[in-house]
Amino acid sequence: MIELVEQGAVLQGFIDKWLAVQPQQRVALAFVDGRRYPGHVALAALEQELLGAAYGIREPQVAVAKLNWWAEELAGAAASGGRHPLTQVLFDDERAHAIASDLWLAPVLAAMAQLEQGSAADFAVQFDAAMPLHGALAALETAWWYGSAASPARAARVATLNHLLYALLRLEQDAERDRLPLPMARLARHGLSRTQLRAPSEARQQAVKAQLDDLLASWRGSATLAGPLSVFRALESRHGSKLAQRAARTDDALATLQAGQPHAGLATALQAWHAARAWQRQLS
Template structure:
């Protein structure tokens, strides 16, 4: 079935997020029909929550959106879901086993992304993102028990960090520092220097992208079981980070790479789907 051919409410969300995340559309083609609806709904829900956490510039509309989702999760727990994504998830047998407190932890984690403190180092930066992605990983593992919750959360935290790096100017404008302070210190950069192209900025970006690619490689080598969608994202982002590291203009190359799909992403989606079917 085509990921966006269906004229259903769920398909409209799929089309929206496939445009922003091409590996999402690729991976959906490898998800078995029996699990496709729930896996797609969960991935789209993650994207919607990320948009509220990172994509809405003004604080009040973002808070209102996240509060609406908190209320929707409470309604879904009582079989009163209104949104197409929560309605689709509520049909999944594992949904009832997810504690409402875990959904509230997701909302708290999303709100925490709105006004973050600068991170001292890479571990602190990824841990700050993990406040959102750890509860999402736990929910994903409750819905799809073969998934490694910690590994899935780590991949999503890395993906967020890579996207914040690609949209560096927007992240800085919104009060987020996509690179850790120890990296800036090594390259003698102040926060304001990151918005301007310079030899030091390019060198810092290359070091940061190499570090993220190394994190991606570590997850890939661990053998942790990921869902098809997250596995495709992991391998696509590792390729993007590596490609940008080698480029004369890392930011321009990284942004262009988000519209491309490497063969590794297809291979990872296919292998993960086969592993899941067994």
């Protein structure tokens, strides 16, 4: 009994890490009960673990080591049941065994491939560079929620857009990293250096707003793509696009992004409810 309690606490710790990044998902959990759908929640927490390794570790060799561990873990989990608490929950579900092994490995391989990427030349290149990792995560998630026949096209687009938006709000902190949240052409057009990204200015405001305009145009285009969204992905996308719209209308777009928006109000609950209804309709 003590061991089960300890395992549950460890598992909850990984879920809490995911919720710390996406606090609006606490509302979604009212419609995706973790006791009935533990794998759905575990998969979201696994995605956050992989993204943390891909983007949150500044030493490339440390990131490679962690991602290599995940590659070994996911490659052997179907046979062993897994060693990590999240993997154990996932591979205790028949869904995990119905998903092709290359879908499990694809996000890890894509994460390793993008570790050495520098700043993109323009928005299109930036989007294409981020797509392999976030598209692979979206493909795995779509197969888990809806089966292998469901298209991940829309989920891949909005997952990539949410990543680029999150990267943008960290502009000041990441101004010295090799991979900047703003493309090089955008910096050149507005005459911005890395140092100038740390302080508010009219040039920075215009560059951030131009980035938001590109993100929002791509978000609007996502509605025409095929494929369903998980409840978590739908809420994440709605939350991100609304935040981008609000920031684009303000005099300090970056400050608005960093402040975020309420995630526990009636609007969020309604969005989660609509996403959950769409999920259940897709399965019926």
